[in-house]
Each structure stands twice: as structure tokens, then as C-alpha cells.
Amino acid sequence: MTEIIQNKEELSYKLKKRAISEGFAVSAIASIPGSSRLQLRTKALERWLAENYHSEMKWMEAEKRKNIESLLKGAKSVLTVGFNYLSEKQKEKTNLKIGKFGQGEDYHKVINKKLKNVGKWINNEIPDCKWRICVDTSPLLEKAWAEEAGLGWIGKNSNIINSEYGSWLTLGFLILTKDFTPDNSSQSLCGKCEKCIEKCPTNAITEPFVINSDLCIAYHTIENRNQTFPEYIEKNLNGWIAGCDICQDVCPWNKKVPFNKNVEAAPKTWIQNLNVESLSWDEKKWKENLQGTTLNRIKPWMWKRNIKAVLKQK
Numbered sequence: 001m002t003e004i005i006q007n008k009e010e011l012s013y014k015l016k017k018r019a020i021s022e023g024f025a026v027s028a029i030a031s032i033p034g035s036s037r038l039q040l041r042t043k044a045l046e047r048w049l050a051e052n053y054h055s056e057m058k059w060m061e062a063e064k065r066k067n068i069e070s071l072l073k074g075a076k077s078v079l080t081v082g083f084n085y086l087s088e089k090q091k092e093k094t095n096l097k098i099g100k101f102g103q104g105e106d107y108h109k110v111i112n113k114k115l116k117n118v119g120k121w122i123n124n125e126i127p128d129c130k131w132r133i134c135v136d137t138s139p140l141l142e143k144a145w146a147e148e149a150g151l152g153w154i155g156k157n158s159n160i161i162n163s164e165y166g167s168w169l170t171l172g173f174l175i176l177t178k179d180f181t182p183d184n185s186s187q188s189l190c191g192k193c194e195k196c197i198e199k200c201p202t203n204a205i206t207e208p209f210v211i212n213s214d215l216c217i218a219y220h221t222i223e224n225r226n227q228t229f230p231e232y233i234e235k236n237l238n239g240w241i242a243g244c245d246i247c248q249d250v251c252p253w254n255k256k257v258p259f260n261k262n263v264e265a266a267p268k269t270w271i272q273n274l275n276v277e278s279l280s281w282d283e284k285k286w287k288e289n290l291q292g293t294t295l296n297r298i299k300p301w302m303w304k305r306n307i308k309a310v311l312k313q314k
């Protein structure tokens with residue numbers, strides 16, 4: 001019995017180490033179904049949907065999002081990882097701003113590849129362990145699971161914050177059918193700070209931890225498929241054409257984060273040099289540039305809409 005437990009702890013430790021050796025900044029494990037906090041977070045999701053804070057993102061309503069076990073039969077644990085996307089080469093653009101998460105290699109692909117290697121490693125250790133990778137697009141309440149595993153706490157700007165890497169992390173999940181030793185969940189370290197709420201130009205953080213997407217610049221520049229923006233968004237864009245980092249840039253936990261020196265995080269050259277001339281690019285040129293980045297979610301016509309909207313304010 002003791003030997004089994006020791007093995008489990010040792011293997012859990014090795015699993016997290018293996019994830020770090022793949023290039024993740026942080027890794028942590030949660031047990032499924034998790035603590036009662038998951039129920040609270042699921043209720044928060046239901047309230048968020050009832051308020052229509054998901055706007056046109058109807059895919060957020062998928063019932064599966066409320067139940068991690070529906071994503072993999074027999075799921076017992078989840079390895080959660082954070083990829084540090086902060087690069088020293090990310091220049092602050094003064095007129096055409098792009099969210100840091102989108103400037104390097106497509107994080108979905110980067111995380112997926114690394115987690116696949118971790119999955120293969122597990123099968124060397126436990127051949128009958130089944131696994132499933134989730135990065136952003138699966139119906140999983142990712143931040144609630146990252147918090148449960150102890151990867152970081154949910155900040156008032158609603159992002160996961162790690163005490164060393166701040167919120168400059170994209171998240172990945174490896175759901176497993178074997179029981180691993182869980183880590184302690186995270187506790188909030190926001191304290192009395194409310195900087196993100198105060199500085200959001202559109203008051204999209206309607207209450208601490210809760211984002212109304214309809215008021216959020218990140219939502220409108222990435223997800224809004226209409227030809228024009230509502231006026232309250234357009235006049236507050238202040239240069240943002242793809243995502244928005246304001247509520248993270250102001251966060252004290254994001255001030256001393258180490259850079260990821262790996263090429264995966266390095267911004268694409270065309271992003272660094274983006275200027276108004278891009279308005280004359282044809283579809284082919286946009287597609288060539290967008291290939292391999294997560295920003296290909298923003299279609300060429302949307303880039304033009306976003307850039308024109310920013311220029312209108314000048």
C-alpha cells in the first residue's frame with residue numbers, strides 16, 4: 001500500500017517535471033471532480049451566461065463546459081500547464097497595438113505539441129492511462145481548473161495570475177484517466193487592489209472577476225463579426241486592433257515577470273512592423289502572414305475594419 005502511494009507521489013512529481021522540461025513555465029495537478037469551489041465557479045458561469053455576457057459567443061453555452069468528465073470517460077486527474085508568452089522583443093506599439101498573447105507562434109499549437117510529448121511519456125510509465133489535451137477551444141472551464149490545481153488565482157481582471165509569471169501565461173490541460181497526487185489550490189493575492197477595474201476604458205469588468213464581453217475591446221477586435229463597432233468601443237480603442245492588454249499591463253503582478261527567450265514567444269516580424277500600409281494588403285498576403293499565429297481567428301476584413309476604426313480616432 002505504502003509503495004503504491006509513494007509511486008503515485010513520485011510519478012506525479014515526475015509528471016510535473018516532465019511538463020517543465022518541455023518548456024512550460026508552470027505545471028500543477030488537480031483531482032477530478034475537484035473541490036466544492038468548482039461548483040461555485042460553474043454557478044458563476046451560469047450567471048455569466050444568463051446575463052448574456054458571452055454576447056455572440058454562443059459556443060460558450062455548451063453543457064459539457066460544466067462537467068470535465070464529459071470530455072474524457074473515466075477522467076481522474078488533470079495536469080494544468082502555463083506557457084509564458086512574454087518576450088523582450090515585444091515592442092509597445094503606439095498606434096497599432098496587438099495583445100502579447102498573439103504576437104508569437106500560435107499558442108494552441110505550441111502547447112498541444114508539448115502536451116502530446118508529455119502524454120507519450122506517461123504511456124511509457126503507465127501504458128493504459130488515457131489522456132486528452134484541451135487548449136482554449138474545448139468546452140472546459142479552464143481558469144477554474146487552473147485555480148483548483150494551484151497554477152494561479154483568478155484575478156479581478158478574470159485572468160489566472162501566478163505569483164512568479166503574473167498573467168502572461170496561456171493555459172493548457174492534459175486530462176488523465178489515472179489518479180495523480182493533487183496540488184493545493186490557489187488563494188487570491190489581489191488584496192485591496194482594483195487597478196484593472198479602474199483602468200479598463202470601457203468598464204467591461206462589471207464586478208470583480210466578471211467580464212461583460214460586449215463592453216470588452218478584446219472581444220470586439222477578435223470575435224465581433226459585424227462590419228462596424230459600437231461607438232462606445234470605437235472611441236475607446238486607443239490603438240488596440242487585436243486583443244487588449246490594458247487590464248493586465250496595469251496589474252502589479254505583471255511588472256517583474258521573466259521573459260521567455262524561446263523563439264516560440266518571439267513576435268513575428270510583420271507584427272513588429274505593422275503599419276497603415278497593411279490596409280492595402282490582399283487576402284493572400286494577410287493569410288500568409290497570419291498562418292501559424294492565433295491571430296488567424298481575425299479574418300483579413302476584420303483586420304481592416306479594426307485598423308480603420310483606430311485611425312478614425314486619430
Ligand code: B12
Binds near residue numbers: 100208218
Ligand atoms: C470566452 C473567452 C474570452 C472572452 C470572454 C473573457 C472572459 N473573461 O470570460 C473574451 C473574448 C473577451 C476573451 C478575452 C481575453 N482572453 Co480569453 N478566453 C475565453 C475562453 C474561451 C472561455 C473563458 C470563460 O470560460 N469565460 C466564462 C466566465 C464565466 O468564466 P471566467 O472568466 O473563468 O470567470 C470566472 C470568474 O468570474 C470566477 N469568479 C466568479 N465570481 C468569483 C468570485 C471570486 C471571489 C473569485 C476568486 C472568482 C470568481 O468564476 C468564473 C468561472 O471560472 C478561455 C478558454 C477556456 N476554454 O476557458 C479563454 C482564456 C480565458 N483567454 C485567455 C486570454 C489570454 C485572453 C486575453 C488576455 C487576450 C487578449 N490579450 O486580448 C483577453 C483577456 C480579457 C479579460 N480581461 O478576460 C486565456 C487566459 C490565460 C490566463 N492567464 O488566465 C484563456 C484561458 C485561453 C488559454 N487557454 O490560455 N476571452
Ligand code: SF4
Binds near residue numbers: 211244248
Ligand atoms: S481586455 Fe481591455 S476592454 Fe477587456 S476587460 Fe481588459 S482592459 Fe477592459
Ligand code: SF4
Binds near residue numbers: 190191193195251
Ligand atoms: S490589477 Fe490588482 S485587482 Fe486587478 S488582477 Fe491585478 S492585482 Fe488583482
